[in-house]
Amino acid sequence: MTExxxxxxxxxxxxxxxxxxxxxxxxxxxxxxxxxxxxxxxxSDCPVARYSDTYRPRTLIHMAQLGLRERVLxxxxxxxxxxxxxxxxxxxxxxxxxxxxxxxxxxAAEKGCVPQVFKDQTCSILESGYAYKIPELRLKKRENQGxxxxxxxxxxxxxxxxxxxxxxxxxxxxxxxxxQ
Ligand code: SF4
Ligand code: SF4
Numbered sequence: 001m002t003e004x005x006x007x008x009x010x011x012x013x014x015x016x017x018x019x020x021x022x023x024x025x026x027x028x029x030x031x032x033x034x035x036x037x038x039x040x041x042x043x044s045d046c047p048v049a050r051y052s053d054t055y056r057p058r059t060l061i062h063m064a065q066l067g068l069r070e071r072v073l074x075x076x077x078x079x080x081x082x083x084x085x086x087x088x089x090x091x092x093x094x095x096x097x098x099x100x101x102x103x104x105x106x107x108a109a110e111k112g113c114v115p116q117v118f119k120d121q122t123c124s125i126l127e128s129g130y131a132y133k134i135p136e137l138r139l140k141k142r143e144n145q146g147x148x149x150x151x152x153x154x155x156x157x158x159x160x161x162x163x164x165x166x167x168x169x170x171x172x173x174x175x176x177x178x179x180q
Contacts, residue, residue, distance in 0.1 A: 016067040024064055027106075029099025036061045042087035042097045048080050055080040057087050057097050060104065073108040079115050081105075109167035122171050129153015
């Protein structure tokens, strides 16, 4: 995954996949991506862009329109979106920006391009039912404070609920391989 702004390197013709934007436009939430006329309202109103040097929703939409599939899907900035939907509310072209970003994330997740922190959380949820492993010291502190033990996680029911999610299936498969 790239750490820099996804749109800064010069573009090579070989990178361009002209079908990418049509693929996004066929997916639920991505339908209106072709309407974007690059006004920049989404970026100027985005609370994350205000505090990030690299995250720009307008740029992600532009890159998708240009067909820069791999740059978009390999970009870690894709995962900075807080899904607040301000951009969707403000877009004058009715592009569902937050949903387009969700669609891009789903495609990225299908090919395993997910920041390590989310991969670790996923593994933890699938194994224990908790998003992260509670340290023994913390459990001891609870006990000392007279608090009841934490309820047991139910990873089985979580696995059942997430059945069919490609990223989860890939994560589970990897876990099985590592367990061999
Ligand atoms: S606000 Fe809408 S039209 Fe303007 S740049 Fe963002 S997505 Fe494109
Ligand atoms: S949904 Fe994401 S891209 Fe849109 S304004 Fe909120 S943080 Fe920014």
